[in-house]
Amino acid sequence: MTIKRHFDAGLDDLRARLLRMGGLCEEMVHYAVKVVVERDESHLAAVREWESEVNRMHVEIDDVCLKLIALHQPAAGDLRLIAAALKINSDLERIGDQAVNIAETGVFLCREPKLKLGDIPRMVEVAVGMLKDSLDSFARLDVELAREVIRRDDEEDRLKSQTFNELVHMMQRDASTIQRGMDVILIARNLERVADHATNIAEDVVFMVLGKDIRHGAHDGEPDAPASPEPPTATA
Amino acid sequence: MTIKRHFDAGLDDLRARLLRMGGLCEEMVHYAVKVVVERDESHLAAVREWESEVNRMHVEIDDVCLKLIALHQPAAGDLRLIAAALKINSDLERIGDQAVNIAETGVFLCREPKLKLGDIPRMVEVAVGMLKDSLDSFARLDVELAREVIRRDDEEDRLKSQTFNELVHMMQRDASTIQRGMDVILIARNLERVADHATNIAEDVVFMVLGKDIRHGAHDGEPDAPASPEPPTATA
Numbered sequence: 001m002t003i004k005r006h007f008d009a010g011l012d013d014l015r016a017r018l019l020r021m022g023g024l025c026e027e028m029v030h031y032a033v034k035v036v037v038e039r040d041e042s043h044l045a046a047v048r049e050w051e052s053e054v055n056r057m058h059v060e061i062d063d064v065c066l067k068l069i070a071l072h073q074p075a076a077g078d079l080r081l082i083a084a085a086l087k088i089n090s091d092l093e094r095i096g097d098q099a100v101n102i103a104e105t106g107v108f109l110c111r112e113p114k115l116k117l118g119d120i121p122r123m124v125e126v127a128v129g130m131l132k133d134s135l136d137s138f139a140r141l142d143v144e145l146a147r148e149v150i151r152r153d154d155e156e157d158r159l160k161s162q163t164f165n166e167l168v169h170m171m172q173r174d175a176s177t178i179q180r181g182m183d184v185i186l187i188a189r190n191l192e193r194v195a196d197h198a199t200n201i202a203e204d205v206v207f208m209v210l211g212k213d214i215r216h217g218a219h220d221g222e223p224d225a226p227a228s229p230e231p232p233t234a235t236a
Numbered sequence: 237m238t239i240k241r242h243f244d245a246g247l248d249d250l251r252a253r254l255l256r257m258g259g260l261c262e263e264m265v266h267y268a269v270k271v272v273v274e275r276d277e278s279h280l281a282a283v284r285e286w287e288s289e290v291n292r293m294h295v296e297i298d299d300v301c302l303k304l305i306a307l308h309q310p311a312a313g314d315l316r317l318i319a320a321a322l323k324i325n326s327d328l329e330r331i332g333d334q335a336v337n338i339a340e341t342g343v344f345l346c347r348e349p350k351l352k353l354g355d356i357p358r359m360v361e362v363a364v365g366m367l368k369d370s371l372d373s374f375a376r377l378d379v380e381l382a383r384e385v386i387r388r389d390d391e392e393d394r395l396k397s398q399t400f401n402e403l404v405h406m407m408q409r410d411a412s413t414i415q416r417g418m419d420v421i422l423i424a425r426n427l428e429r430v431a432d433h434a435t436n437i438a439e440d441v442v443f444m445v446l447g448k449d450i451r452h453g454a455h456d457g458e459p460d461a462p463a464s465p466e467p468p469t470a471t472a
Contacts, residue, residue, distance in 0.1 A: 052452075058451070058452065066319055070311045079302055083301070086322055086323070087323075090323060090326065164418075175408050178407050182404060189422075215294070215295065216292070
């Protein structure tokens with residue numbers, strides 16, 4: 001195999017690892033919320049087991065990134081791809097942490113009288129959808145999809161505020177719901193953070209493909225064609 | 237200047253930028269909490285202004301990192317330093333976001349009757365201390381200090397749980413405090429996250445210096461001398 005083909009195979013391997021890790025994180029969030037919605041504590045064990053797996057992948061992917069840089073000295077688009085992978089890796093690992101928090105809080109809730117969950121089920125749908133699409137945008141270098149993920153974050157924030165307000169009113173009407181209401185609010189915050197991490201991933205994809213930074217409201221009114229002379233190597 | 241000296245100057249510049257950004261983040265957290273503790277809304281404007289500055293630095297530092305890699309093709313310790321800088325940069329930017337959240341929630345609290353703040357002042361002290369020391373450990377490649385920062389995170393978690401419990405009891409006794417109590421709990425969570433980011437930074441420092449990953453409870457019982465054949469270039 002030529003060195004170039006070695007490098008391309010390395011990038012494909014890196015992408016595949018990140019997508020596997022991302023898929024596991026989606027499952028984790030899904031099952032974490034099942035603890036709350038289905039009132040079934042047994043999912044906590046699965047979520048914790050996946051967390052160990054995600055943590056192992058996190059360490060490995062960082063290692064793969066550094067080795068690719070050290071061995072192949074990539075430039076421009078390929079270097080941006082690897083830098084994006086380092087960041088996406090951290091975001092995924094933290095999504096795993098959020099899932100564990102949700103499942104752990106969920107176990108407390110299971111043991112208490114049932115409480116209304118506001119927009120939590122809808123929040124899960126939005127957050128997991130954003131995560132899935134941010135990873136798809138990474139796999140396909142799809143800037144339009146990445147931008148769409150970034151826009152969807154407002155919907156998640158709106159749902160969180162709505163849930164927050166509903167629950168505070170409930171707690172004010174009935175003090176016996178305060179402890180549980182707090183728990184549901186914390187879960188809503190965890191889901192909001194999952195959506196934030198998906199937004200970070202989508203922003204990294206835009207930077208990786210276009211070679212320009214759209215974070216912090218920098219200008220992003222340009223056409224969608226890759227502006228950089230060397231976009232990352234396309235997926236095999 | 238030789239290429240090697242160019243590279244060393246580049247690393248010094250990178251370190252200096254991160255330390256400046258970190259110093260600004262410390263100030264942001266301090267002033268954000270002043271909004272709550274001193275009941276003085278005017279600090280919000282300063283915190284927001286610093287946030288723009290921090291966001292600008294965030295974009296620049298990522299750019300500096302990629303350029304250093306592309307131009308100088310660093311290996312081993314120096315590459316780990318730059319990878320650590322990319323991650324520390326993200327953590328600092330998110331600490332800035334937490335400070336803005338604290339100041340914004342603080343403004344709501346200022347406009348309501350005074351409420352007891354539990355261990356919030358102590359939480360600020362611990363979180364800002366951890367941030368400061370994590371940055372010092374980065375500047376001095378001080379693994380022992382970094383480990384000490386990681387240990388201190390338990391203290392912050394304990395303070396957060398204590399504040400959380402105190403406030404829930406207060407809300408249960410007096411429903412008129414629910415909205416404000418929730419706000420204080422959110423601020424406690426923000427401070428806990430500042431401490432989490434400082435912990436991430438300290439873990440990156442250990443990895444950078446020793447070339448091994450201590451995240452996720454990986455073994456870290458080795459002596460403190462740099463185990464890697466090539467530790468990062470020391471600070472000028």
